[in-house]
Amino acid sequence: MKKIYHLSTCDTTQNILKEVEAVKKSADLQDIKTEKITPAQLDEMKKLAGSYEALFSRRALKYRSMGLNEKKLTEKDxxxxxxxxxxxxxxxxxxVNNKIFIGNTKAVVAELKKAL
Structure with missing residues (x-):
């Protein structure tokens, strides 16, 4: 299985998809803005990642605007x-084949490129 959750309006993500040649390597792409993540999909990601926190972006604009940076968040949160x-x-x-790649660091992108 090759599945990539991305955001079509994010230039960084689109550049990564081109770099790893996701379309050529027939990865199943899901734009999370137009096709929401299901609870089952998120639970599968958590199982592979080890925690929901590992999947959570503190860079999101709403993180600070909602005051989340001042709260202690739980896995349920x-x-x-x-x-x-x-x-x-x-x-x-x-x-990719029950291995998860999270984020856009150079190391993660290099590993993803190898795995695809």
């Missing part, structure tokens, strides 16, 4: 926030 607001998911998240 992270899960609910990601399901409510797609921008809280670190992007991209790729699942």
């Amino acid at each position: 992270y899960r609910n926030l990601i399901l409510e607001e797609y921008t809280f998911l670190k992007r991209p998240v790729a699942i």
Whole structure:
């Protein structure tokens, strides 16, 4: 299975998809803005990542505007926030043969490119 959760309006994510040649390598792409993440999909990601916190983006604009930076969040909070607001998911998240790749660091992108 090759599945990549991305945001079509994010230039960084789009550049990564081109770099790893996701379309050529027939990865299943899901734009999380137009096709919401289901609870089952998020739970699968958590199982591979180890926690919801690992999938949570503190860079999202709403993180500070909602005052979340001043709160102690639980795993349940992270899960609910990601399901409510797609921008809280670190992007991209790729699942390739039961291995998960989260975020856009050079190391993660290099590993994803190898895996695809």
